[in-house]
Amino acid sequence: MANLIEKLPGNQGLFSLGFDDIICPGQWLVGDGINYPVYHYANHKAQIIVPLDHKFSREYQLKGQPIDIANEDRKILLLAENNGIASLLFLMNHLKEQWGLNILRRRISQILVGSRTAFPFQPVPSRFMITAMPADTIASSQLFEDLGLPARLASETGAAGCFDGSLSLLLEQLEDNFIESETIVIAFGTNELLTTIKKLLEGKTNKQFLINLE
Secondary structure (H helix, E strand, C coil), X not given: CCEXXXXXXXXEEEEEEECCCCCCCCEEEEECCEXXXXXXXXXXXXXXXXXXXXXXCCCCEEEECCCCCCCCCCCEEEEEECCXXXXXXXXXXXXXXXXXXXXXXXXXXXXXXXXXXXXXXXXXXXXXXXXXXXXXXXXXXXXXXXXXXXXXXXXXXCCCCCEECCHHHHHHHXXXXXXCCCCEEEEEECHHHHHHHHHHCCCCCCCEEEEECC
């Protein structure tokens, strides 16, 4: 039985459902062939973000492997698209609890998030400069702004301040050296997004965690 915790923008909701096994960042639930990325897990309760009128499964299975990131000096690039946004937020909050806010700010180089539909949050102008971005791509989320993390959004619905198009298209328009050689790349999303990232990293030695949630 899923319980609504909070209504979110875009006719979406944050729901809680019972699940006994421990869920870590990098893992997700599957029910009736549908992937359910997890936003938060504690006390045998998993929180997920789905449309308010979503018809829930009766049984769920745990999929994926936990993402283990050493506490070192290497930068991290976080990317997510569509339902993968919840997984990105799960990992981000986990790292904040594990490392503390100062180390999180030092480690996260940038966050790039895309969506084919409305975001589960309201886009806001970012106070952080990202020089490689198109000049009119200025939107972020208050979640990232409050943590002091530079982020940008790509929207396929024409949301104000966002890059107009998919996250894959945005990545293809950035300079070749946008992803530095020592940066750890973590992405949650579609086949298209992960294929684009693999092409960008071809011949490079970046450590990668690419999670297909399509």
